[in-house]
Amino acid sequence: MNRRGDDFARVYEEHVWIVYGFLAYRLRDQAAAEDLTQATFEHALRAWSRFDPRRGSERTWLLTIARNLLIDHHRRDHSSRIEIDEGMLPSVPGPETRLTASHEIVEALSRLGDRDREVIALRFGGDLTGPEIAALVGLTLANVQQILSRSLRKLRSMLDETGFSELRDGARAR
Numbered sequence: 001m002n003r004r005g006d007d008f009a010r011v012y013e014e015h016v017w018i019v020y021g022f023l024a025y026r027l028r029d030q031a032a033a034e035d036l037t038q039a040t041f042e043h044a045l046r047a048w049s050r051f052d053p054r055r056g057s058e059r060t061w062l063l064t065i066a067r068n069l070l071i072d073h074h075r076r077d078h079s080s081r082i083e084i085d086e087g088m089l090p091s092v093p094g095p096e097t098r099l100t101a102s103h104e105i106v107e108a109l110s111r112l113g114d115r116d117r118e119v120i121a122l123r124f125g126g127d128l129t130g131p132e133i134a135a136l137v138g139l140t141l142a143n144v145q146q147i148l149s150r151s152l153r154k155l156r157s158m159l160d161e162t163g164f165s166e167l168r169d170g171a172r173a174r
Helices: 003-026 030-050 058-079 103-110 114-125 130-137 141-161 166-173
Strands: none
Touching: 003 030, 003 058, 003 114, 030 058, 058 130, 103 141, 114 130, 114 141, 130 141
16 A cells, blocks of 8 residues: 555544544434445545645544535435424434433433534544534634533433433543
8 A cells, every 4th residue: 555545544544433423423324324434534535635734633624524424414315305293203223322321311412402412423423622623613612612511511401300310420530
């Protein structure tokens, strides 16, 4: 393998689970998360010669690609289907159940707004820092921190209502 291929192989090995983690937080379909992860790295490989480390980290660059593919996926998905009240459908566990140990956390995450879930997914699924999230989604760092703080408080409140304490205990352990 040439130097360029070796570099990309390293990038893939270091970041594939971060990209998948972000997508799995945002999608309820494991196959779709896997497909979009694959598409992210296909796009990245084609654009690898244009990657400029002075403009951002490899992780941020890959998550930007993944986020754009996710937006396209949702546009395609919503334009070709009939609107259905999802509350009337049975709940089917998705890939997020492998990333979290509890149904309560998955349920609480699903009750948050899209922006809140996206920031949480980028922070905990994509392992991005506050400044990286701000740059990626076009918000100020203060706004990202506020969204993250408010979202985690909402999650804790929802989980406290159910008597669930793992999130609070896990947050203290970090």
